[in-house]
Amino acid sequence: xxxxxxxxxxxxxxxxxxxxxxxxxxxxxxxxxxxxxxxxxxxxxxxxxxxxxxxxxxxxxxxxxxxxxxxxxxxxxxxxxxxxxxxxxxxxxxxxxxxxxxxxxxxxxxxxxxxxxxxxxxxxxxxxxxxxxxxxxxxxxxxxxxxxxxxxxxxxxxxxxxxxxxxxxxxxxxxxxxxxxxxxxxxxxxxxxxxxxxxxxxxxxxxxxxxxxxxxxxxxxxxxxxxxxxxxxxxxxxxxxxxxxxxxxxxxxxxxxxxxxxxxxxxxxxxxxxxxxxxxxxxxxxxxxxxxxxxxxxxxxxxxxxxxxxxxxxxxxxxxxxxxxxxxxxxxxxxxxxxxxxxxxxxxxxxxxxxxxxxxxxxxxxxxxxxxxxxxxxxxxxxxxxxxxxxxxxxxx
Numbered sequence: 001x002x003x004x005x006x007x008x009x010x011x012x013x014x015x016x017x018x019x020x021x022x023x024x025x026x027x028x029x030x031x032x033x034x035x036x037x038x039x040x041x042x043x044x045x046x047x048x049x050x051x052x053x054x055x056x057x058x059x060x061x062x063x064x065x066x067x068x069x070x071x072x073x074x075x076x077x078x079x080x081x082x083x084x085x086x087x088x089x090x091x092x093x094x095x096x097x098x099x100x101x102x103x104x105x106x107x108x109x110x111x112x113x114x115x116x117x118x119x120x121x122x123x124x125x126x127x128x129x130x131x132x133x134x135x136x137x138x139x140x141x142x143x144x145x146x147x148x149x150x151x152x153x154x155x156x157x158x159x160x161x162x163x164x165x166x167x168x169x170x171x172x173x174x175x176x177x178x179x180x181x182x183x184x185x186x187x188x189x190x191x192x193x194x195x196x197x198x199x200x201x202x203x204x205x206x207x208x209x210x211x212x213x214x215x216x217x218x219x220x221x222x223x224x225x226x227x228x229x230x231x232x233x234x235x236x237x238x239x240x241x242x243x244x245x246x247x248x249x250x251x252x253x254x255x256x257x258x259x260x261x262x263x264x265x266x267x268x269x270x271x272x273x274x275x276x277x278x279x280x281x282x283x284x285x286x287x288x289x290x291x292x293x294x295x296x297x298x299x300x301x302x303x304x305x306x307x308x309x310x311x312x313x314x315x316x317x318x319x320x321x322x323x324x325x326x327x328x329x330x331x332x333x334x335x336x337x338x339x340x341x342x343x344x345x346x347x348x349x350x351x352x353x354x355x356x357x358x359x360x361x362x363x364x365x366x367x368x369x370x371x372x373x374x375x376x377x378x379x380x381x382x383x384x385x386x387x388x389x390x391x392x393x394x395x396x397x
Contacts, residue, residue: 012067012068014314014317015064015067015299015300016255016304016310016313016314016317017254017255017258017299017300017302017303017304017313018060018063018064018296018299018300018317019313019314019316019317019318019320020255020259020304020312020313020314020316020317021056021060021255021258021259021262021295021296021299022057022060022316022317022320022321023313023315023316023317023318023319023320023323024259024262024263024316025053025056025057025262025266025320026053026316026319026320026321026323026324027323028047028050028053028262028263028266028267029050029053029054029154029324029327030323030324030327030331030357030360030361031047031050031357032045032046032047032050032051032053032266033050033327033328033331034331034334034353034356034357035047036331037331037334037335037338037353038338038349041209042209042210042213042215042270043209043270043273043274043277044270045270047266047267048267048268048269048270049265049266049267049268049283049284049287050266050267051213051214051215052214052265052266052284052287052288052292053266054157054217054231055214055231055235055287055288055292056235056262056265056266056292056295057157057161057324058157058160058161058164058231058232058235058236058239059235059236059238059239059242059292059293059296060239060296061161061164061236061239062164062235062236062237062238062239062240062241062242062243063239063240063242063243063296063300064239065165065168065236065239065240066239066240066242066243066244067243069081069173070173070240070243070244073173078169078170080384081165081169082165082166082169083383083384084384085162085165087376087379087380087383087384088376089158089161089162089321090133091371091372091375091376091379092321092322092325092326092367092372093130093131093133093155093158093325094130094131095322095325095326095367095371095372096152096154096155096325096326096328096329097127097130097131097149097151097152097155098127099152099326099329099363100127100130100149100151100152100328100329100332101123101124101126101127101130101151102329103329103330103332103333104118104123104142104151104329105123106332106333106336107143107329107332107333107335107336108336109335109336109339109340110339111144111335111336111339112143112144112145112332112335112336113144114141114142114143114144115142115143115144118142118143122142123142123151126140126142126149126150126151127151130149130151130152130155133155133158133159133162135148135149135156135159135220136148136149136150136220137220138219138220138221145218146218146219146221146224147218147219148218148219148220151329152325152326152328152329153218153328154324154325154327154328155325156217156218156219156228157217158325159228160217160228160229160231160232161232161236163232164232164233164236164237168236168237168240172237172240177241177244177245180237180240180241180244181241183237184234184237184238184241187230187233187234187237187238188234188238188289190229190230190233190234191214191230191233191234191285191288191289192285192289193230194214194226194227194230194231195212195213195214195281195282195284195285195288196212196278196281196282196285197211197212197278197281201226203222203223203226204223204226205223206223207223211277211281212272212277212278212279212280212281212284213280213281213284214227214230214231214284214288215227216228216231217231217232234288234289235288235292238289238293239293239296242293242296242297243300247297248297248298248300248301249294249297249298249301249302250298250301250302250303251298251301251302252302254298254299254301254302254303254304255299255302255304255309255313257298258295258298258299258302261291261295261298262295265287265291265292268283271283318368319361319364319365319368321372322364322365322367322368322372323360323361323364326360326363326364326367327360327363327364330356330359330360330363331356331360333356334352334353334356337352338352
């Protein structure tokens with residue numbers, strides 16, 4: 001058990017702008033998925049590059065992990081690190097999977113061909129599997145999309161974040177700055193291999209409409225596993241390198257400028273259409289390799305002033321993860337409603353989509369206040385704080 005002094009020392013001041021940017025990106029992800037219901041494919045998707053929010057999240061995570069833990073390894077074990085990360089992330093993984101299980105059958109439609117063939121006990125078994133973060137094999141699929149968690153698709157990105165945390169704690173934290181530069185440079189090459197469809201390793205031959213994008217990473221197939229590895233390596237450890245280099249950018253009204261850049265990057269229309277898709281690959285690479293690290297450097301180097309502005313950033317940061325990890329079961333339901341109501345009026349479609357968005361935010365807020373914060377505080381008191389000193393613990397991880 002860690003001493004109380006170590007636990008308290010772990011609570012560093014937060015980067016308020018980075019918290020706010022995480023929330024901005026999470027809101028765009030929800031809108032991206034709701035618009036996806038009406039999309040004919042990646043080339044036509046509204047808010048076209050919303051999928052890049054995942055890569056932006058990874059950059060943020062790598063930077064924040066370096067800030068929070070890099071200077072603490074002399075007094076913190078790998079086990080203690082893993083406990084902290086599990087307490088921070090896993091309660092909402094379980095909640096998102098529970099919501100997905102409860103709403104599973106409400107998504108029954110031709111888009112999800114396996115739902116009406118799935119028995120209730122299979123849903124419960126998949127829920128138990130999801131609680132362990134063990135990815136579902138394609139042969140275990142109960143929805144038809146071959147997701148690692150068919151109850152709650154976005155959990156796939158958390159799986160890669162968990163693996164990045166393990167790699168950081170066991171190996172990469174020991175890297176010198178030069179070694180980390182070499183590692184990140186190799187990861188950048190992998191990013192170019194994916195975005196430009198170079199296919200150096202012969203793993204991308206089956207890509208079609210998602211070629212020249214980073215879309216993928218949510219299935220246990222050689223291609224999808226490779227995509228997942230590539231998507232996490234450069235952003236996460238590039239964010240870590242950015243922290244270690246320490247060259248931040250200070251701008252006035254930093255939150256607003258950074259938010260504008262994030263929104264512009266994620267809603268950018270498809271570059272090159274379907275005929276010149278390689279141009280879109282260049283855009284994805286530029287965002288991941290250059291733009292996102294610059295935005296994080298600006299967000300970390302700038303200040304947000306005024307208690308109301310700080311409160312907005314803090315709230316966006318708090319709700320971002322619950323919103324991201326719980327919204328997709330409602331998007332499944334929206335897809336089913338649209339499929340079952342092809343002749344509904346435009347007004348009805350707008351009403352259902354806006355209602356789904358509001359419901360997603362409301363559920364995320366409720367999960368944050370009634371479940372995530374209380375459970376994390378209980379777990380911290382139970383597993384991280386010396387029992388004789390529990391009364392002085394009141395921080396958030």
